[in-house]
Amino acid sequence: MxxxxxxxxxxxxxxxxxxxxxxxxxxxxxxxxxxxxxxxxxxxxxxxxxxxxxxxxxxxxxxxxxxxxxxxIQSGRFFGWVMGGTLPAAMAADWLVSAWDQNTGLRFATPAAAAIEESAAAWLLDLLYLPAAADVGFTTGATTANFVGLAAGRQYLMDEAGWDLEGLGLSGAPRITTFAGRERHAAVDLALRYLGLGGCVPVHADKEGRILPDALADAMDQQPGPSLVCLQAGNLHSGAFDPMTEAINVAHDRGAWVHIDGAFGLWANVSPVLRERLAGVELADSWATDAHKTLNVPYDCGLAIVSRPESLRRAFSVHTSYLIATDKSLGDPLEKVPEMSRRARGIPVWAALRQLGRDGVIAMVEGLAANARALAEGLAAIPGVEVLNDVVFTQVSVSFGSDDRTRRVTQRLMAEGAVWMSGSSWRGRDILRISVSNWSTDDDDVAASVEAVRRAVEAEPEE
Missing domain, CATH: 1.20.1340 (dopa decarboxylase, N-terminal domain)
Structure with a gap:
């Protein structure tokens, strides 16, 4: 035995x-x-x-x-980066994923994992109000999800131009120009580097980091031809959302593929209260988000969503004699992500969604935004504290006067350890950046965090 x-x-x-x-x-x-x-x-x-x-x-x-x-990081007082905690069902499911040890590449070989991930994908598309026929790939994180969406876009544009990307590669190919707002996340640039597409054309943005549609139109008219447009659902510092309908219309009128970097902010679309800020997001061609951020599942779980499955699968599919394909309409998991072999990272997503239900997901997302507003209000009441952004989602950016004092207060806050908030730089100023992402953060955590900042401010007077 x-x-x-x-x-x-x-x-x-x-x-x-x-x-x-x-x-x-x-x-x-x-x-x-x-x-x-x-x-x-x-x-x-x-x-x-x-x-x-x-x-x-x-x-x-x-x-x-x-x-x-x-x-x-699971503490309700961790606000340092956009990192959620882990929901109980998602954590337990992740343990089962390790125990089951399924290589989730083929529906034929690991049918339970494939079916559960397909169920999670359908729930996600419904929750996020995205096209029901879209493909969903479960990636390692938002950076890889951006890579997948932009790879599908590259494939689509090359096919439209009549270029055999698979056979000829990029050498001599039609030039693809990428346009993105000046305050895009560095993950977009990283994904473009992976894809061999070079840097992007930075487009002017407003004071909250939202791309200006007129500026996008001008930039695209100056460099016509095959193009990718990257929009942002959730600015890193302000939490603001690009004007989706206007910007997507500008891009589509010029034949571009539109990709949404929504690492944490795409989840606002689940909320009836917040959804208007993302109006038109469903008109894009691909979307990237992270389940380990706003959805609070364990790490190693990004989501790449592509409205044109044929472009996604042309970019990532592989066919060999030993890989047994089954349902052509659904496609195998390995056709939707860069890896042929991977863990069943969509199962914790299914478990998180099943634990919360639709109402629970909405309540969690709206609760994160409410906690961000409460933190901003509490901090603004402290003498010498300035909240720099319109708090529209889960991000709060704060200054304590001079750059030197802001750095000192931030360092003191982190050294004390009662709360964790990270320093950054925005609009030419050093800031304290607060990212509210944890499902477990409650009113007591918010109050304790405001008091921790108050202690740090009072200990570092302006010189």
Whole structure:
């Protein structure tokens, strides 16, 4: 009889115990790590031992080594970057994904994983009010989701131009020009670099970072030809949304493929209260978002959504004698992402959506936006604090006067560790940037965070 169950039992029990202890500590522990990376590294064995080790003992050793260097990202007082916590059902589902160990590339080989991901995809399209016939690829994150959407766009434009991209590559191909707002996220530039498309033409934006449709039209008229237009659903600093209908119409009138970078902000479209700010977003050709941000599933879960499945599958499909294709209309998972082999990262998405239901997703998204407004209002009441943006979603950008004082207050805030908010630079000023992304943040967390900022401000008077 196989010893497989016994081989895993003790190690999994220890992992469960350490995970439970960690989660129990998150609400009260400092958000910042106690050790930096060098100090954690100094505790690790310098060389791999020759002898095997007991699996349960390895888990105990790993937990002890890691704990002082862990950031409490799941804390309701973590606002440093756009990182959600993890919903209970999504975390548990992610454990099952590891236990099941399914290589989710083919519907034929891993039917349960494929079917559950297809169900999650259909729910997502319905929730986000995007075309029901679109393909959804489960990627590693928003950067890769942007890559996938823009790759599909590249394929479409090359096909329209009559260029054999698969056979001839990019050398000698028609030039594709990419247009994006000046305040685009760097992930867009990274995806364009991966695709060999070079830099983009930066288009003027307003004070909140929203692209100006007239400026987009002027820029495109100056450089006609095959083009990609990247719009933004959720500015990194202000949370603002590009004017979708106007900008998409400008782009489509000139034959462009329109891609939406909606890493965290696309989720606003689920809300009847917030949706008007994204009016027309469904008219685009592709969309990228992150489930580990606003939806609060574990890491390694971006979403690439493409309205033209044929362009997506031409960009990523592969056919060999040993890969058994099944339903041509649905396509295999490996035809929608860069990887042929991957974990079933769509299963935690299904679990998160099933836990919340439509009403729960709406309530969570609207709750994040409400917490951002509450933080902005509380901080604005502190003498010497200036909120710099219109708080339209989950981002708040703050100054404490001079750049020097803003840096000092930010450093003091992070050093104390009661809350974690990160420094940045926006509109030529140093700022404190707050990103509200965690499902567990409540009124007490908001109040405690405002008081932590107050302490830091009072300890760093203006010189």
């Amino acid at each position: 196989s010893a497989l169950p016994e081989a895993y039992g003790a190690a999994l029990e220890r992992a469960m115990a350490h995970a439970t202890e960690w989660l129990a500590s998150v609400p009260t522990r400092p958000v910042r790590p106690e050790y930096d990376a060098d100090r954690v590294a100094s505790s690790l064995l310098p060389r791999l031992p020759n002898e095997p080790a007991d699996p349960a003992a390895v888990v105990d050793e790993l937990a002890a080594l890691a704990e002082p260097g862990l950031m409490a």
